[in-house]
Ligand code: HEC
């Protein structure tokens with residue numbers, strides 16, 4: 001026993017000794033990454049951020065393959081809408097970063113909606129859904145657009161029967177849930193599918209994990225501006241780069257935002273801090289789609305917002321240099337990975353495009 005204990009102590013101490021030698025003797029480290037001095041500086045920077053971690057999954061809706069496949073099919077099926085024309089994917093378009101590329105959404109029979117379609121990339125990481133956080137889970141959220149008269153306009157009480165009449169769906173639900181079609185199962189399947197639309201392996205994540213070559217020098221400068229001069233991290237912090245709180249960033253907009261939900265005047269024009277993973281794939285930006293590019297977003301924050309009377313005191317003029325602004329944009333792009341997550345569009349049961 002004693003022998004093993006001694007060996008264990010030796011193995012614990014050995015790396016410490018090696019590290020000490022490494023710093024004392026420059027030559028000994030020539031084969032390794034040339035980070036030496038920068039090493040400590042990055043450690044401070046990295047400590048300000050949190051790794052994304054695994055997608056949170058509720059206990060009553062585990063990630064089952066049949067459930068996910070069913071959810072994907074439902075997500076793409078326009079028969080979830082009242083006039084059989086709009087699916088979730090009509091507005092959350094995979095190739096447009098799971099949003100729609102428009103400032104404001106276009107809903108049922110062309111009605112223009114009051115807000116922009118947010119992406120569903122990494123939406124599984126939010127505790128509260130919608131720009132104003134009025135839904136507590138993806139399951140609950142999904143009922144919103146299906147029944148909304150300006151979105152899919154489908155009576156929720158009739159949806160299960162409607163799907164039960166489509167050859168193929170009863171079998172898919174049986175396989176996934178071991179029971180018949182219910183509204184509960186419909187939204188569980190959709191939510192499980194949404195939990196697979198994730199961006200989690202970006203250059204930023206690799207940098208956080210210690211791979212200092214993953215970000216370019218400009219992107220690292222951008223990360224520093226994000227955490228320091230730009231003060232972005234005051235709100236965009238924690239896993240998925242959101243504090244999950246509600247702030248008024250000072251957009252020139254009449255939308256009452258969170259106040260509509262809480263009735264509290266302090267919440268006038270406040271919206272949930274947006275997560276930033278995949279941000280480069282789904283312009284335009286903000287709840288009103290008023291900022292066209294990431295450069296516009298950075299200029300907006302740089303000038304301290306556009307003067308909404310309830311602007312958060314956390315939003316102030318930044319006076320960033322052009323170099324800092326470009327670096328910040330480069331960093332935001334590094335949070336996006338190369339492309340928007342894609343999926344193979346499923347064959348819909350008993351569906352004929354001509355119908
Ligand atoms: C007509 C366009 C449209 C359709 C169809 C649509 N959505 Fe949305 N979606 C939106 C808009 C707009 C919002 C934001 C509304 C708000 O916050 O007030 C939204 C919000 C969301 C959110 C919240 C994201 C976040 O950041 O909190 C999720 C998730 C979502 N939709 C999933 C779905 C699902 C699932 C379906 C199909 C059942 C669907 N959507 C159908 C336009 C649409």
Ligand code: HEC
Pocket residue numbers: 226230231232233234235236246247248249251270271272273274275276279284285286287288297298301302312314315328
């Ligand atoms: C006071 C908190 C706060 C600070 C500080 C802040 N943000 Fe935001 N950010 C938000 C909120 C809240 C939203 C959503 C606002 C809305 O749509 O009304 C948002 C939205 C965004 C969006 C658009 C997301 C989308 O999907 O449309 C980007 C990009 C962004 N912020 C980047 C930044 C950068 C870069 C900085 C630093 C220069 C920063 N933010 C500073 C809270 C903040």
